[in-house]
Amino acid sequence: MRHSWSFALRSALTWSPPAWIRPRAKAWFLAQLDEAGRRRFEHLEQGADTHHWPERCDEQAWRESAYVLDVLRRYAPAELPDGHALDVGSKNGCYAPGLYAARAVPWTLVEVDAHRRYWWGSTRRAHGEAMVRGLGGSTFVAGDVRALTGRFTLVTWFLPFLTAVPLEAWGLPAALLQPRALLEHVLGLVVPGGALLIVNQGEQEAALQAQLLDGLGVHSTALGAVTSALSPFKKPRFGFLVRT
Numbered sequence: 140m141r142h143s144w145s146f147a148l149r150s151a152l153t154w155s156p157p158a159w160i161r162p163r164a165k166a167w168f169l170a171q172l173d174e175a176g177r178r179r180f181e182h183l184e185q186g187a188d189t190h191h192w193p194e195r196c197d198e199q200a201w202r203e204s205a206y207v208l209d210v211l212r213r214y215a216p217a218e219l220p221d222g223h224a225l226d227v228g229s230k231n232g233c234y235a236p237g238l239y240a241a242r243a244v245p246w247t248l249v250e251v252d253a254h255r256r257y258w259w260g261s262t263r264r265a266h267g268e269a270m271v272r273g274l275g276g277s278t279f280v281a282g283d284v285r286a287l288t289g290r291f292t293l294v295t296w297f298l299p300f301l302t303a304v305p306l307e308a309w310g311l312p313a314a315l316l317q318p319r320a321l322l323e324h325v326l327g328l329v330v331p332g333g334a335l336l337i338v339n340q341g342e343q344e345a346a347l348q349a350q351l352l353d354g355l356g357v358h359s360t361a362l363g364a365v366t367s368a369l370s371p372f373k374k375p376r377f378g379f380l381v382r383t
């Protein structure tokens with residue numbers, strides 16, 4: 140029952156005022172980085188279109204977009220069929236610019252808790268929609284990934300919930316803890332020749348993720364530690380790549 144009512148209530152109250160985003164200049168972001176981060180970002184920028192970031196990226200969006208761009212460049216396959224891409228569990232869409240800079244195709248960002256509100260009244264959905272605007276037909280979908288029916292060439296999945304503790308910490312009801320069913324559904328959304336990139340937090344989650352993939356008989360490549368000079372995160376992360 141924990142979180143069920145509050146989740147149901149906020150999911151029913153969908154109206155939102157427009158997003159309130161306080162963009163930051165590129166010079167501000169560069170000043171936050173250490174030397175290795177600055178060098179890596181400058182290198183990434185040479186092969187990616189980031190010109191619109193200063194108009195839409197607040198602090199969180201700069202940090203997470205730069206990180207996601209780096210992770211996709213390093214760990215996602217360069218050769219993929221043409222077609223749409225999907226990010227699962229996108230919270231407020233803050234790293235959409237990073238996804239699009241890494242792969243300039245229409246992205247679908249899906250988030251089940253999209254009507255969660257900021258203290259100033261607008262929702263993650265409003266924020267996510269503002270973040271994807273103008274990104275080549277990308278969309279932010281408020282809903283459960285299991286309701287999605289499209290097919291995607293690349294699917295990214297940062298920090299799927301595999302245990303109750305993080306799910307509860309994010310204020311979500313226990314009924315949403317369905318790691319196996321979600322993974323099966325998400326795998327079915329990837330086109331033949333496509334790829335699913337999963338990033339987990341901590342060794343314990345990575346071990347659970349490996350078990351889950353093995354249990355479904357899915358052949359995956361364990362990428363080991365997913366590192367980035369642009370990571371704003373303290374806990375170690377680990378990756379898995381599934382080619383379909």
Ligand SMILES: C[S@@+](CC[C@H](N)C(=O)[O-])C[C@H]1O[C@@H](n2cnc3c(N)ncnc32)[C@H](O)[C@@H]1O
Nearest residue numbers: 228229230249250251252282283284297298315
């Ligand atoms: C640990 S958070 C990670 C958020 C984001 N990917 C990141 O890296 O910061 C997991 C996210 O997945 C979302 N989520 C959980 N179950 C989902 C589902 N069935 N469909 C869509 N989103 C889901 C949660 O609401 C939450 O925003």
